[in-house]
Amino acid sequence: MTSPSSDYFFDVYNRDDIAYGMEPSAALEEFLKQAARPSGKAVDLGAGAGRDSIALALAGYDVTSVDLSDRGLARIAERAVQYRVSDRVKTQLCDVREFEFPRESLDAVIATTVLDHIPAADAETVWQRMCDSLTDCGMLYVQVHTTADPGCDQLPGRDRDVPVSETADAVINYFSPNQLAAWAVAAKSRLRILRYEERLEWDYTHGSEHQHGKAVLLAVRQGYHPDWFGQPAVFPRRNSAES
Ligand SMILES: C[S@@+](CC[C@H](N)C(=O)[O-])C[C@H]1O[C@@H](n2cnc3c(N)ncnc32)[C@H](O)[C@@H]1O
Incomplete structure (x- = not known):
């Protein structure tokens, strides 16, 4: 058990209006709509209060939600009951650096803003474990804060005169331009990119x-070609009434 004082995110997850809301990450949501396998094993790293974990469970995955925040994991358990997916959601209080990734066994690995909460060298090690844990039909979704973030002490973020997040102090490893893309195309990652962008939000x-x-990556295991029409879907099949 972590105590509230050692849980940086306790307050933001303890609110009635739980931080990060309930909307899943947009590209992940689109993948789940278009291309998800009807079942499979997923791990949500730095799951927070579970917006992505619940979306994965609703799509049919058996999900392990990993986080260092007890309060966040308790909110995930509550939400799993509320959305009637508690049989598909397991929580694990664990540092992502200590998590035991099974090799070539996971159908989905999610890391929505957690690789930027750990030192750069650790992030690279965890990244490789994430890639190695994917099955032949595995999917990977990653979001990280970049040097364009106004909380960053480097350019261009440093010069942005806009409000900074209340939790910016938790981000200690801002990704530089193209860094996440370079990781994704490295041969040892064995990935095929479906979508990558660097953006402000x-x-x-x-x-x-x-x-x-932010930098946002959606990728699948190299050689895997699920139905994917983009986010938003561009030129999806018209229904017969329109054709
Ligand atoms: C910005 S929040 C994102 C939460 C969630 N992924 C979302 O997008 O709604 C980052 C989360 O990462 C967790 N975290 C930070 N460092 C961690 C670590 N080393 N191991 C596990 N979780 C960690 C925090 O407790 C927090 O819940």
């Missing part, structure tokens, strides 16, 4: 409205 899900700089 406004965050209204906790504290006062503030801006982020």
Whole structure:
């Protein structure tokens, strides 16, 4: 058990209006709609209060939600009951650096803003474990804060005169331009990119409205070709009434 004082995210997860809301990450949500396998094993690293974990469970995955915040994991368990997926969601209080990744066994690995909460060298090690844990039909979704974030002490974020997140102090490893893309195309990652972007976004899900700089990656195991029409779907099949 972590105590509230050692849980940096306790307060933001303890609110009635739980931080990060309930909307899953957009590209992940689109993948689940278009291409998810009807069942499989998923791990959500730094799962927080579970917006992505619950979306994965609703899509049919058996999910392990990993986080260092007891309060966040308790909110995930509550939400799993509320959404009637508690049989598909397991929580694990664990540092992502200590998590035992099974080799070539996971159908989905999610890391929505956690690789930027650990030192750079550890992030690279965890990344490789994530890649090695995917099955031949595995999917990987990763989001990280970049040096464009106004909380970053490097350029260009440092010069952005916009409000900073209340939890910016937890981000200690801002990714540089193309860094996550370079990891994704490295031969040893064995991935095929479905979507990658670096963007600014406004965050209204906790504290006062503030801006982020993010890199967002959706990828699958090399050689895997699920149905994927983009996010948003571009030129999806028209229904017969329209054709
Ligand atoms: C910005 S929050 C994102 C939460 C969630 N992924 C989402 O997008 O809603 C980052 C989360 O990572 C967790 N975290 C930070 N460092 C961690 C570590 N080393 N191991 C496990 N979880 C960690 C925090 O407790 C927090 O819940």
